[in-house]
Amino acid sequence: MVISGLESMYRYEYMDKIGSGSYGNVYKALDKQTGEIVAMKHEIRGLLSKSSFREINILQSLPRHPSMVEFKDVIMDGRRDQVYIVMEYLETDLKRYINLKEKSLGVSEVKSLMKQLLEGVKFLHENGVMHRDLKPSNLLMNGDQLKICDFGLSREFGSKSGSYTPGVGTRWYRAPELLIHGANKYYSSAIDMWSVGCIMAELVLKEVLFKGGSEIDQLSKIHRILGSPNHDVASSSSSSRLNLLRQMILGDTSCRRAPGLLTELGFDLLSKLLAYDPNERITAEDALRHGWFVEFDSYSCSEFDSILDYYRLVLYRL
Known part of the structure; x- marks a missing residue:
């Protein structure tokens, strides 16, 4: 499992909150390096919960497919016990x-x-x-x-x-x-x-x-x-x-x-x-x-x- 450090957070700029649930919140964000709009899923259940671990592992292991949301990155903030999953943004x-x-x-x-x-x-x-x-x-x-x-x-x-x-x-x-x-x-x-x-x-x-x-x-x-x-x-x-x-x-x-x-x-x-x-x-x-x-x-x-x-x-x- 490949996980980026907290420094990767600075490449993204939050725009809007577009969803929420028991897992946490989803935000629309700008990737300042590429100019691309992405979705950031902010997990609030704790550092690498069982559900988060499964989702990240599956997203990273599967090849790309037109009918699957594209996984881009996962960022871990160990100090705050939080995980961010970065995916392609859909309307x-x-x-x-x-x-x-x-x-x-x-x-x-x-x-x-x-x-x-x-x-x-x-x-x-x-x-x-x-x-x-x-x-x-x-x-x-x-x-x-x-x-x-x-x-x-x-x-x-x-x-x-x-x-x-x-x-x-x-x-x-x-x-x-x-x-x-x-x-x-x-x-x-x-x-x-x-x-x-x-x-x-x-x-x-x-x-x-x-x-x-x-x-x-x-x-x-x-x-x-x-x-x-x-x-x-x-x-x-x-x-x-x-x-x-x-x-x-x-x-x-x-x-x-x-x-x-x-x-x-x-x-x-x-x-x-x-x-x-x-x-x-x-x-x-x-x-x-x-x-x-x-x-x-x-x-x-x-x-x-x-x-x-x-x-x-x-x-x-x-």
Whole structure:
């Protein structure tokens, strides 16, 4: 692990506070040496806490990837028992982006964001890393570009399910195997794929799919939409689960403003991401090969500035 000394702090000039949490604060800053705008995560949990150590180790060990936030430096202030992680700066996150959208996201936009997310998750899993806290606020954005950030709960894993810290991740995006057995230490990278499914549904609905107030309530919300985790529903090809998802999403008032946003192939992918059985849950690699990403989009005129733009696209596709 390579760590810079306190003298490196003088190359950065604080501009604005752009985020905060239990971990500390995030600031927008100017790198006076390069003129680049960066993000500085100020850890306040103490010098190299377990979470900080993991995040720094993972950020330094992973090669660059278009769907991953770029790590730049880590600075340690031993006298004040503080750590600063310097990363590339991105304008917003997916949570804010969804909330600020007045209309539903377009088909092509949902596909683009999902593709970038899946490419990032595939990259992590291929490098033996589980993120364990995928959610819209941990997906940063610049324009239409999406990048995964916040690796404080991430950890390396083997090829099979292993024994890890139970109950990790934000409740609304937590896989059922982490909820059914509160102290379950045995799980796999499939927990990330469940979170991806929740994010996909949120892109369509513009609201959280499973918004439980407690772990028990969270399970209840999942069962209400997907049915009970019996043999029928647990199968990744279960028509029961697919029909329940279709009924819930198409019946949602938010989604009625975006008819045709999810086709049969779209529901099929969502169903495979939200499979109860983690062994049956689709992988990031297989999800990227799913037919939903290559089928012809059912564009509506509302996605374009004018009817002329719409017909230009139709003629181009022909």
